[in-house]
Amino acid sequence: MQGIKRRVVYVGLYETIAVIVTSVGMLTFAENGLSDSVPLAVAMSTVAVMWNLIFNWIFEKWESRQNTRGRGTARRIAHAIGFEGGLTFMLVPLIAWWLNIPLLKALAASLSMLVFFMIYTFVFTWAFDKIFGLPASAAPSLSPGTSEHSWQAKG
Numbered sequence: 001m002q003g004i005k006r007r008v009v010y011v012g013l014y015e016t017i018a019v020i021v022t023s024v025g026m027l028t029f030a031e032n033g034l035s036d037s038v039p040l041a042v043a044m045s046t047v048a049v050m051w052n053l054i055f056n057w058i059f060e061k062w063e064s065r066q067n068t069r070g071r072g073t074a075r076r077i078a079h080a081i082g083f084e085g086g087l088t089f090m091l092v093p094l095i096a097w098w099l100n101i102p103l104l105k106a107l108a109a110s111l112s113m114l115v116f117f118m119i120y121t122f123v124f125t126w127a128f129d130k131i132f133g134l135p136a137s138a139a140p141s142l143s144p145g146t147s148e149h150s151w152q153a154k155g
Helices: 003-026 034-064 073-099 103-132
Strands: none
Touching: 003 034, 003 103, 034 073, 073 103
């Protein structure tokens, strides 16, 4: 699976899980319980979806120009840090405004989620690549006689 179809499936699965986890996590910061945390989780997910599409497009463009193909641990860590770092920058003001809390408290909420989502992003992307195969930007070039699936198990 490649291109926009891959991105839509990736984002859809990723964000469905993220909304559930974020809703539960934000309950500790929301005074009105689920009436605050669920809409905030959806708003955060909307921002994350837009960022995910933009970031992964940029990342895959960069990745396609690299001499080393595949997605080793260092590249996966760089992907997770880049995605979550950019998202944190966008979400802290949103959390502060939505919950009417100081930026520092919003940063604390964001950083606690960041730790979870950094690990989640790394594991989710690894599992997604294992199930659906690497995107074209990371796939090694196939030599004659090589099966298309022989590189998918490497990770």
